[in-house]
Amino acid sequence: MALVTIHDEGRTLTDSKAITEYLAGFGIDYEKWIPAHPVADDASAEQILEAYSGDIDKLKARGGYVTADVIDVSPQTPGLDEMLAKFNREHWHDEDEVRFIISGHGLFHIHAQSGPVIGIEVEAGDLIRVPRGTRHWFNLCADRRIRAIRLFQDTAGWTPQYTDSGVDEKFMPMCFGVSHLPYNVPISS
């Protein structure tokens, strides 16, 4: 289950339907996907893509995505910190950023054009689509682990364009998880 935090408004969303509706207001798609059949923890990329092929094909048709792959990041990934440093500063892409989380956790921050900065914690079963041109940044959570399906319109367009706004420095790259919500944050669902 995802966790959405709107820091400026001091509120947190935990309900999938509320999250989908709220993020849609900023052009961001959020969905829950269920595999066609159970997928083992050590499933290969091919097995994962096959298990979710129905949802992937629908999304491809909707968003003009031509390829899908599986990215695997863990504390053992060589050059992990260098890789993360490319994405933890505010940037945008010429192409949508589409991620479906298979395992692990991640924290997106979205800096909407006319709206607040939105923190979106994602975990297994969460699909997020950040439209091209949307300012955002990404951090791993404490487990430093994420396995995710990515969809691309054209991989050549998926280069970070940095804003150097410094906005990202105002937000803690910290994941709370639904079971660790701070007591003083009102929960709406």
Ligand SMILES: [Fe+2]
């Ligand atoms: Fe990005």
